[in-house]
Amino acid sequence: AQKVTQAQTEISVVEKEDVTLDCVYETRDTTYYLFWYKQPPSGELVFLIRRNSFDEQNEISGRYSWNFQKSTSSFNFTITASQVVDSAVYFCALSEGNYGGATNKLIFGTGTLLAVQP
Amino acid sequence: DTAVSQTPKYLVTQMGNDKSIKCEQNLGHDTMYWYKQDSKKFLKIMFSYNNKELIINETVPNRFSPKSPDKAHLNLHINSLELGDSAVYFCASRLGQRGLETQYFGPGTRLLVL
Numbered sequence: 001a002q003k004v005t006q007a008q009t010e011i012s013v014v015e016k017e018d019v020t021l022d023c024v025y026e027t028r029d030t031t032y033y034l035f036w037y038k039q040p041p042s043g044e045l046v047f048l049i050r051r052n053s054f055d056e057q058n059e060i061s062g063r064y065s066w067n068f069q070k071s072t073s074s075f076n077f078t079i080t081a082s083q084v085v086d087s088a089v090y091f092c093a094l095s096e097g098n099y100g101g102a103t104n105k106l107i108f109g110t111g112t113l114l115a116v117q118p
Numbered sequence: 119d120t121a122v123s124q125t126p127k128y129l130v131t132q133m134g135n136d137k138s139i140k141c142e143q144n145l146g147h148d149t150m151y152w153y154k155q156d157s158k159k160f161l162k163i164m165f166s167y168n169n170k171e172l173i174i175n176e177t178v179p180n181r182f183s184p185k186s187p188d189k190a191h192l193n194l195h196i197n198s199l200e201l202g203d204s205a206v207y208f209c210a211s212r213l214g215q216r217g218l219e220t221q222y223f224g225p226g227t228r229l230l231v232l
Contacts, residue, residue, distance in 0.1 A: 033219040036219070043228075044223065050219060050220050086153040089159055103173055104219060106210075106221055108160070108161040110160055111160075
């Protein structure tokens with residue numbers, strides 16, 4: 001069965017600190033996709049990144065970086081030099097890939113609330 | 119341009135009423151979803167449609183009935199609303215092809231049942 005675990009319920013940091021959000025997943029599929037979404041206080045769900053199971057390269061986008069490690073089934077998210085605007089709930093999600101198409105659904109973790117204090 | 123839109127944004131109603139939430143996407147996607155986010159922020163799939171055909175139907179009470187008049191629209195009708203239906207309902211869409219897995223979400227509809 002698919003499962004996504006975000007063990008950190010809440011994290012509080014001071015502005016300019018670096019912070020890493022952990023995500024551990026379980027799947028029996030050999031092809032799958034991993035995602036991070038951001039939910040700011042305004043409530044919408046904002047797509048941040050998608051990673052394919054066959055591509056283990058880490059990715060950096062500005063202050064954001066992602067570390068995908070199949071050996072530990074983890075897909076961690078680091079924010080460098082955090083800012084108040086980064087305060088949000090961050091969700092990690094998993095989607096099967098072997099069947100493709102419309103049968104795929106997102107399995108979400110429980111989210112990590114990040115509070116960045118000025 | 120709004121990619122995935124939902125109406126209404128807020129919905130406050132009494133127990134026992136019937137209500138509908140509408141979703142439209144202008145991304146040219148052929149697969150649409152409904153997710154429910156409960157008071158603890160947990161997100162769970164409810165339904166998916168591909169080209170107007172129901173594909174995923176999770177364990178959802180049959181008081182919830184999705185309808186897709188065309189591939190750009192997916193509506194959610196809820197009969198006999200209960201207190202436990204209070205939640206945020208998100209619509210999402212994607213292209214229903216392997217490799218194009220990213221789902222884009224609407225702004226959510228906040229339903230409060232009194």
